[in-house]
Amino acid sequence: MIGLVTSLRRELRRAARDLVLNTVIASAAVVPRARWRLLRVVGLDVHRSYVQARCFFGARNVSIGAGTFINYDCFFDGSAPITIGRKVRIGMQCLFVTGSHEIGTPDQRAGRETAEPIVIEDGAWIGARVTVLPGVTVGRGAVVAAGAVVTRSVAPMQTVAGVPARPIRAS
Incomplete structure (x- = not known):
């Protein structure tokens, strides 16, 4: 019974967080230039930045540097920390996925949960609909072309594109 109560409390806290963070603050009714302040109020490490509406934050362990622009409908998993540097540009509908699973047994291929952090360094440009794993x-200063799936780290000042993302040039 105690385990059930603890589990219920955890789910209620998550629902309350999502209501405030991913419904109220993410609403188009909130002015984008003010959204960073509200994100700070609820516990994210966000500096003066421009965050468009309908972005989803799965946890509070997201850090956003000063001067960063995040376009509409981005998804920040938050199973592990996500650090976004200063003056980063992120296109619409990007996915930052920190959680995954080990390959399990044949009767359930998604095995034990795993999580690793994502870091986007200063000045990088992430095109629209990019997935970062x-x-x-x-x-x-790296550039990730629109639609790319980034499965491996990208060197500074490098441009990558494709699925999976591969270097196309050093800038």
Whole structure:
């Protein structure tokens, strides 16, 4: 019974967090230039930035540097920390996925949960609909082309594109 009560409390806290963070603050009724302040109030490490509406934050362990622009409908998993540097540009509908699973047994292929942090360094540009997977660092000033799936870290000043993302040039 105690386990059930603890589990219920955890779910209620998560629902309350999602209501405030991903419904109220993410609403188009909130002015984007003010959203960073509200994100700080609820516990995210967010500096003066421009965060558009309808972004989803799965946890409070997201850090956003000063001067960063995040476009509409981005998803920040939050199973592990996500650190976004200063003056980063993120296109619409990007996914930052920190959680995954080990490959399990044949009767349940999604095995034990795993999580690794994501780091987007200063000045990087993440194009629209990019997916960044667990454990990836996108280096300072790097460019990730629209639609890319980033499975490995990207060197500073490098441009990558494709599925999976591959270097196309050093900038």
